[in-house]
Amino acid sequence: MALNNLLKEKEAVILKRWFDAILETYAPETANQLRQVHDPFANPASQSIRQCIEGIFRKITGQIFTEKDSLSLENMLKLRAIQDITPSQAVSFVFFLKMIIRDELKNEAYSAALYNKLLSLESEIDETALLCFDLYVKHRQKIYELKSEEIKRAAFMLLRKSNQQPCSMEER
Amino acid sequence: MPPKLPKPEELANVNYKPPKKWWQKGTAEIKEGFWCFGSRPKYLQAVDMPNPREWKPTDEDWKLPDNWREIFLEGMAERLQKYRSFHLFMDICVRCGACADKCHFYLGTGDPKNMPVLRAELLRSVYRKYFTPSGKLLGKIAGARELTPDVLKEIWTYAFQCTECRRCSVFCPYGIDTAEITIIARELLNLLGLNTDWIMGPVANSYRTGNHLGLEPHTIKSNIDFMLDDIETVTGIKVEPSFNRKGAEILFVTPSGDLFGEPGIYTCMGYLMLFHELGLDYTWSTMAAEGGNFGFFTSNDMAKKLAYKIYSEAKRLKVKWILGGECGHMWRVWNQYFDTWHGPADFLEAPVSPITGTRFENAKGSKLVHIAEFTSDLIRHKKLSLDPTRNDHLQVTFHDSCNTARGMGIFEEPRYIINNTCNHFYEMPENTIREKTFCCGSGSGLNAGENMEQRMRGGFPRANAVQYVKERHGVNMLANICAIDRATLKPLMDYWVPGVNVAGVHELLGNALIMKGEKERVIDLRGEPLPGKEGA
Amino acid sequence: MGALISFIAVIILTLLAYGGVKSANMQAIFGIVLPYAAIMTFLIGVSYRVIKWAKSPVPYRITTTCGQQKTLPWIKQNKIENPSDAMGVTVRMILEVLLFRSLFRNTRSELQDGKLLHGSSKWLWLGGIAFHAAFFTVLFRHLRLFTEPMLLPLHLVETLDGFMQIGAPRLLMSGVVLLGAAMFLLLRRFLIPQVRYISLPADYFPLFLIIGIAVTGIMMRYVTKTDIVSVKELTMGLISLKPKIHQGVGAIFYIHLFLVSVLFAYFPFSKLVHMTGVFLSPTRNLANNGREVRHINPWNYKVKARTYEEYEDEFREKMKSANIPVEKE
Structure with missing residues (x-):
């Protein structure tokens, strides 16, 4: 059986295990809250995680990776970027997928073809992890940018008076 | 903090263990990006507030006055007598949990101590210990806690993680308003000089010049x-x-x-x-x-x-x-x-x-x-x-x-x-x-x-x-x-x-707004072109 | 752990009553002394609590407004959720106390990708209201044990309560609902992680106690068929202050009565005082008319604030040079 079909068959199990594994990186109190509440407005964080991992799963199994999926990936990393976790923890969630897939497929008969496909799939996961790292850093930078922008906005009049940026309306 | 990465075998078998109850341990981690700087002494001095000093929330020693516990508890006793809201809200919560998922900080952090009920319980546990017979008698079983420096830090952390927005109070069957509790908690903390710089600076400014x-x-x-x-x-x-x-x-x-x-x-x-x-x-x-x-x-x-x-x-x-x-x-x-x-x-x-x-x-x-x-x-x-x-x-x-x-x-x-x-x-x-x-x-x-x-x-x-x-x-x-x-x-x-x-x-x-005698407007108040006037 | 402590406590209480009556023949203690002591504790304790709250004033009008304020005449005010007069406040309080209005607000239904997600939050309201309504119905029904002849409303309630017309003696819904709702509230505390996390032993204890009371009550009516005549003689004795112990009342009755006594005695020391506290809640029982009518704070005092004179003294020259009028040239 082709790898992608195999994975699609196990999609529900894999996603559930992956979701649970991600929650494990939170404090146990927090994890269970995220697990239980399904209303997207009452529990936006868990919604973000779900959408993100579904997107990544589609991406690596060769299904259509929509713009919405890439947005959800971005959202997930935004969330990671403002949590009290180290950078490695922040992107570690992608690698969980590797381990879960290996574990789920351990009872399958491995043909050489399947094995090769699995390797390329793992490379794809690695690539996704790198992409996530980029996004994480981007959003960390964004936080610092927000801080400096906020100071500029708060001192808007001061900056204008001293003829610094932003310039007066007349000159624009 | 070393990274906590689960191992494959852990992943294969996710085990949920209930965490210790808050009233059993009770310390606050003051996490990076969570806290505001402590107030500089000059601001407190400018408006005659007590206990001005240099301090940082992440310091082990907050340089509290020797009798800080008495100050805090006496302050609490005074406010119990002055505010029915505070007195009542210390007593009548049944912990039904209706407020739990109503707080934006709880939803955004998932930290259970950000549930309004628990934010209030942090202070309530101290209230029980010193002001109720059951708390004095039964201690932890009645959900009562000693006022220790750690408990004080915990109260500080969560009192400055509440925006007094009152959303929880809309859903509470008794109208318990966490804002009231946070307001009192902050008053008590201010008796010990524990305000944030971002609040105290504007206060001092506002006193002198009239504005923040x-x-x-x-x-x-x-x-x-x-x-x-x-x-x-x-x-x-x-x-x-x-x-x-x-x-x-x-x-x-x-x-x-x-x-x-x-x-x-x-x-x-x-x-x-x-x-x-x-x-x-x-x-x-x-x-x-x-x-x-x-x-x-x-x-x-x-x-x-x-x-x-x-x-x-x-x-x-x-x-x-x-x-x-x-x-x-x-x-x-x-x-x-x-x-x-x-x-x-x-x-x-x-x-x-x-x-x-x-x-x-x-x-x-x-x-x-x-x-x-x-x-x-x-x-x-x-x-x-x-x-x-x-x-x-x-x-x-x-x-x-x-x-x-x-x-x-x-x-x-x-x-x-x-x-x-x-x-x-x-x-x-x-x-x-x-x-x-x-x-x-x-x-x-x-x-x-x-x-x-x-x-x-x-x-x-x-x-x-x-x-x-x-x-x-x-x-x-x-x-x-x-x-x-x-x-x-x-x-x-x-x-x-x-x-x-x-x-x-x-x-x-x-x-x-069309003003009498105005010229044809091509830009808005931000100086950006109005719709349809981009070329003008 | 909190649940276990509470559960064990209720078991011990049950055994205490059973042992006391069965082996130590302490019927007089459990049937007369303790009920009197409990009711006294309840009355004095609850009054004390209410008086203590009432002694703390309400310095500010801090209504939680949940609807449009009173404003321009053409904007429709929400007179109940944002009351501006006593009438509105009264209706708001009635809805709050009798129908748990705020808990009912707990609605949660949203369209997500075209799929309607239903919130489970109405369940708390339903469980809560079933529990309280059943509790008060059961309590009211017990008045039959204390009145002779039985009052008319009691007949009515009992008829309504037994409308299902099942079994003999007729199954009364209130008892079943009380037990069911109490179990529901207990299960909530076990199953919903947030609620489990916040629950204290003091939250489990009254639930176990009430479940114990309901179970013993139901057993007496339908299983052991306790001699109601003897029970009524005892209760009439209690109420007429001529208490007398009757043989032929089983141990289960004493367990029931003892648990009820514990509940009453425990009441003023616990969160159960929310029953009276809800009426005093300043965010609900005040009109939102702080700009229309002045609210008086009994402990209001003057504070030292900066005066304009001090302000002008500091900035006079700057004000003058900016052509801002000053008091003293």
């Missing part, structure tokens, strides 16, 4: 002069407001954020244009140039001290009534505290709109009228010429500010103004507006820079709802009637929902 930013009178005037120049550039009309003028009919007071920061100044330009167009007989006061009150985030006494200038200036300038600008907590204070503190306002007259003749019955005691009430009355009486197409490039949604929503109930007035000044208005989902509105995540003095991550987490539910209308209706403008919102929703949007801008309702009005 520390703008001196001539600076206030020159800032407004700048705005007048901009108004002239946009409309060709020279607006000439007056300052500290005696005998004007109306004193206008707005938060100082509208005088200095962006995008607040555009809202302020909206006020200036509106009053000019009406030919309103009003004046600014350079001393009462701050409707906001960071004293409210410090202690009852401090809030009262900082509020004093409003009536005293109204009296000195012999105005008839007071008109207040767009602000959140200013209106909570003006609606629920002000007259009690400094009334009766018998030196003023019951407010009547000089343009429409409408009597503002709901403000006849305190003589404080909200500008959204004033303006919507004007529009209703067709006293303004408006061209909503100037806002046609905006897909607008409206954020109800916590304080004006749950401490006042001003819902229809700003919506009426928006609907008359904009052609495209979309509401966010029903559970996230009006009395159920989500906080910006930065209210009650938490809008510092050092806790940006915390603010982004706290504002997540709000941003999530904006994202929803952005996806469905292409919303690109988040209107509001609060100065803190104008300052803090901008970074929140930039982070979570890029492409959504933030504006006060009177900025939208200023753009739509």
